[in-house]
Amino acid sequence: MNTTVKSILNGWKNSIEKYNKLDSWKLREQLSTIGKYLRSNDDTKAIVKMVHLVRDCAICPNPNMVQIHSQINKILNMDEVSKMSACLFTKKINGRVKLQGQGERFKGETWRLFDERLRFKDNMLLRNFDIETENPKDSRKVRRIVEKRMCQAYHRRNRRADYDGSQRRNEHYWMNRATSFQLYNIGQMENVGSVSRGYSTHWKREYDELTGQVVFKKKMVYSSEEDAMRAVKEWKINHLEDKRDITAYKCAICKKWHIGHKSDIKECMNEASCVES
Ligand SMILES: [Zn+2]
Structure with a gap:
């Protein structure tokens, strides 16, 4: 859950417990932060819905402190639970x-x-x-x-x-x-420096956060041509802005299928300094 929003809610909770009211200092600022958070839709539906409720209660002329307090507790509990299964969070992107x-x-x-x-x-x-x-x-x-x-x-x-x-x-x-x-x-090559990745294009050049160096990371592997062609189709749908031609090819190194830009593959074929596995 959004840590700023969480700390705001915790602050409100403490304030209700101690003074039975919301601290008016910073309240306006806090409400606008929560508003931004609600618009960003960056949490699970259930949590966002609850935060919405709390916010609506808080901006009432005579807010019901007991209600707000119990709602905040619920949210904080939900957050604990969701943290435990955080690895199962899913999000829908383009359906x-x-x-x-x-x-x-x-x-x-x-x-x-x-x-x-x-x-x-x-x-x-x-x-x-x-x-x-x-x-x-x-x-x-x-x-x-x-x-x-x-x-x-x-x-x-x-x-x-x-x-x-x-x-x-x-x-x-x-x-x-x-x-x-x-x-x-796993399966990357390090210390590649200015080496070409070779005509097989089993790898792609990538920056490795662990070593801070450019390495060859292996490409996504498809077990059959059909799977690879399906991936090509999907890639095209998701990268409408990329006009370069993309294709599926059988890899000489792993004997499986990858997808890649045609221009890259041709260029690699012509290069003399190919990497041998
Ligand atoms: Zn390969």
């Missing part, structure tokens, strides 16, 4: 359900994973391991490590939650999402 910023949500876990080293691979950094290109035996090992870490992360987050059977499915779902997100995350 499609989108999980809210996995990168942001799993930041802590990603940092931890990225710092791990693989003993069976000569202490190679876990973040450089690409499960698409390594041999199946090692890939399975790394998958198990990632699964285990994400499972631990889940239980760290939900330690205090007393859950029943109904949450089992969520748990399973969360773990799968988190694991595949992290498996997608």
Whole structure:
């Protein structure tokens, strides 16, 4: 939940408990902050609705302090609950359900994973391991490590939650999402400097927040041409402003399918300084 709004509500709560009224100092400013928050629609529907109610009560000529106090308590409780299942927040963008910023949500876990080293691979950094290109035996090992870490992360987050059977499915779902997100995350090449990413374009150049360097991150993998073509269609719909031609191609490195701009692929084909895996 929005921290400014939360601290305003906490302030009101304290003020009601101590003086049975809202502190008029700053009230106008606080109301405008809450108004902005309500317009931004940046929280779950239920919470926004409750904040709306509190705001409406607060601007009454004779606000009912008992009512406001109990509503604020409800909101703060809801916020606690939503924090526990924060990993399951979804948002609809252009009619499609989108999980809210996995990168942001799993930041802590990603940092931890990225710092791990693989003993069976000569202490190679876990973040450089690409499960698409390594041999199946090692890939399975790394998958198990990632699964285990994400499972631990889940239980760290939900330690205090007393859950029943109904949450089992969520748990399973969360773990799968988190694991595949992290498996997608890892497999980057570092110290690439001015190296071309090579004609295979298994990678894309990207800035890595962890090291502050430009690295090659592997591209999204599609198992079949049909899947890749579907992704091309979707990409076009979501990037109407981009006039460059985009296409699906089979990758020489992982033998699976990626999508990319035609111009980039052609350019890479012509380059002499291609990266060999
Ligand atoms: Zn590839």
